[in-house]
Amino acid sequence: MKYVQRFSEQPADQLMMAMIGSMAFICALSGCFYMLISGNAESKLYTMTSLTVSLFSWGMYGIQKSIPKDSPYSKLITPALIFLVVVVITLYNPMALQQMWVALIFFPIMLSLLVDYRMYLYGIVIFIIYFSIFHIFGPTVNNEGLSPIIMATTKAVYALGTMILGGIISLTFHQHKKRVEAAAFQQQKQQVINLLQCFIPVGERKTQTSRKEIGEMSALLKALVTQYGGGLRVQEWEIDLLSLLHFVSRVKLPDYMFEKEGKLSEFEFEVVQEHCYMAKELCEGIPDFLEVEKAFLYHHEKVDGTGYPYQLSGNQIPLLSQMLGLVEVFLALTTPRSYREEMSQHEAYVEIQKLVGKSFRGDIVDAFGKVIG
Numbered sequence: 001m002k003y004v005q006r007f008s009e010q011p012a013d014q015l016m017m018a019m020i021g022s023m024a025f026i027c028a029l030s031g032c033f034y035m036l037i038s039g040n041a042e043s044k045l046y047t048m049t050s051l052t053v054s055l056f057s058w059g060m061y062g063i064q065k066s067i068p069k070d071s072p073y074s075k076l077i078t079p080a081l082i083f084l085v086v087v088v089i090t091l092y093n094p095m096a097l098q099q100m101w102v103a104l105i106f107f108p109i110m111l112s113l114l115v116d117y118r119m120y121l122y123g124i125v126i127f128i129i130y131f132s133i134f135h136i137f138g139p140t141v142n143n144e145g146l147s148p149i150i151m152a153t154t155k156a157v158y159a160l161g162t163m164i165l166g167g168i169i170s171l172t173f174h175q176h177k178k179r180v181e182a183a184a185f186q187q188q189k190q191q192v193i194n195l196l197q198c199f200i201p202v203g204e205r206k207t208q209t210s211r212k213e214i215g216e217m218s219a220l221l222k223a224l225v226t227q228y229g230g231g232l233r234v235q236e237w238e239i240d241l242l243s244l245l246h247f248v249s250r251v252k253l254p255d256y257m258f259e260k261e262g263k264l265s266e267f268e269f270e271v272v273q274e275h276c277y278m279a280k281e282l283c284e285g286i287p288d289f290l291e292v293e294k295a296f297l298y299h300h301e302k303v304d305g306t307g308y309p310y311q312l313s314g315n316q317i318p319l320l321s322q323m324l325g326l327v328e329v330f331l332a333l334t335t336p337r338s339y340r341e342e343m344s345q346h347e348a349y350v351e352i353q354k355l356v357g358k359s360f361r362g363d364i365v366d367a368f369g370k371v372i373g
Contacts, residue, residue, distance in 0.1 A: 014061060016078050016114060021057030024050045053085065079114050079123060083107060083130075090134060104131055105158050108166035117174040124163055131159055185288050192282055192289075193241065199248045207250050213331060218243040220327045220371065225320075228367040232319055238292050242324055245282075245296055249275040273309045276300055295320040299328065302359045322364050326352065329359075330368070345372050 031047030060081050086107050104127075111123045135155060200211050221239045225232055252275045279296035283289035298312060298321035305313030333348035343351070349369060356362045 011075070014065065014078075016110070017057050017061040017081070020082075021054050021061060024054035024057060028054055056085075057081070075115060076119075079111050079119075082110055082114075083123075083126070087130065102158075104134065105162045108162045109169065112166035112170040112173070115170075117170045120166065120170040124166070127163070128159075185286075188286055189237065189241075189288075193244065195282070196241075196244050196248045199251050200244075202251045203248050206253070209335065211247065213335070214243045214247045217246060217327055217331060220330070221323060223371045224323050224327065224364075224368050227371050228319070228323070228364060230319075234291070234320055238295075238320075241292050242279075242295055242320075245279050245292070246299075246324065246328065249278040249296075252278065273300075276309050291320065294318055295324055297321075299324040301325075303361055304358050307359070319364070322361055323368075326360050326364060326368055329355075330372075 028047055028050035031043055031050055035043035035047050060077055063077065086103055089103055107127055108124060111127075112120055115123065135152070200214075203209075204211060218240050221243065222236065225234050225239070253271060276297055276299070279289075279293045283293045295318055298310070298317050301307035301310065301312040301317045301321060303314055303317065303322075305311050307317075329352060330345075330348050333343045333351060334345060336342040349372060352360070352365055352368070356365050
């Protein structure tokens with residue numbers, strides 16, 4: 001059972017090569033047995049052809065096993081080989097079969113099982129070209145009195161049918177893959193959210209603030225993104241996750257720093273910068289989290305290049321990072337602290353306007369002004 005399981009876990013293209021190699025080898029054995037009994041030339045030709053296909057298939061199987069799995073060429077070996085075998089068989093026709101063209105129409109179905117939808121379409125173009133050339137310039141066969149038009153129509157209908165069937169199979173696989181990837185992403189996203197939510201009580205205790213700030217930041221960010229427009233594409237879940245990350249990231253800071261007045265020491269400043277890496281630490285390597293990761297990593301950068309952690313400036317800073325940083329400042333100014341009273345929204349916005357060209361872009365500050373009225 002262990003060997004069967006290991007065999008079934010191999011990629012489909014390698015299994016296809018193994019299947020073709022095994023079937024051809026069985027045909028070679030039966031041909032060899034029949035050749036020993038009859039001794040005729042046809043059985044010898046059948047045996048040699050089957051053995052050649054078997055050796056070639058197993059040889060390609062060995063090449064596939066040696067190629068790294070992430071190589072873009074590994075999955076193209078099998079369809080290329082199958083197409084080559086089909087071309088050789090249909091042109092050479094070792095068994096002198098009258099309707100060898102039938103072997104051609106199985107190629108789209110086999111192709112659909114081996115490659116993605118885009119590669120399937122490329123393969124079909126090649127198939128159509130060869131199918132047309134074969135029937136125009138290929139070997140002529142006896143159509144048993146059938147009209148050439150009827151025979152050509154029949155071949156075209158069969159070819160079209162297998163292409164459509166192969167397209168349906170390929171599209172079904174593509175849709176299934178998308179559903180699996182979407183389900184996996186939803187699971188990853190929920191795991192990250194669940195992990196962060198576990199730290200909300202810790203963040204409330206350390207900062208003496210309420211988790212309501214998460215919702216306030218999310219609402220302001222969504223309104224700012226909508227107001228700004230400009231082709232900025234941000235999904236709601238990304239904003240919700242950024243707001244949650246921003247609140248929870250404070251758990252990385254020592255308690256006393258939330259009450260400290262005055263300038264931070266060099267060491268304390270380095271500690272503060274560490275919270276910018278929280279999204280990178282949680283989401284690195286997950287493509288769907290890339291925008292969240294970048295937005296959070298750079299939300300303390302300033303347009304004049306004096307921010308942290310990388311001292312980016314101007315357009316080097318993502319728009320969403322600028323927006324997150326602006327909303328953070330606004331909420332900080334309008335939230336009471338032990339060492340100062342909170343500002344009104346108007347007073348806070350006046351202070352933010354003073355930071356145009358230093359910390360924030362003017363167009364983002366203008367859009368935020370419209371958001372808070």
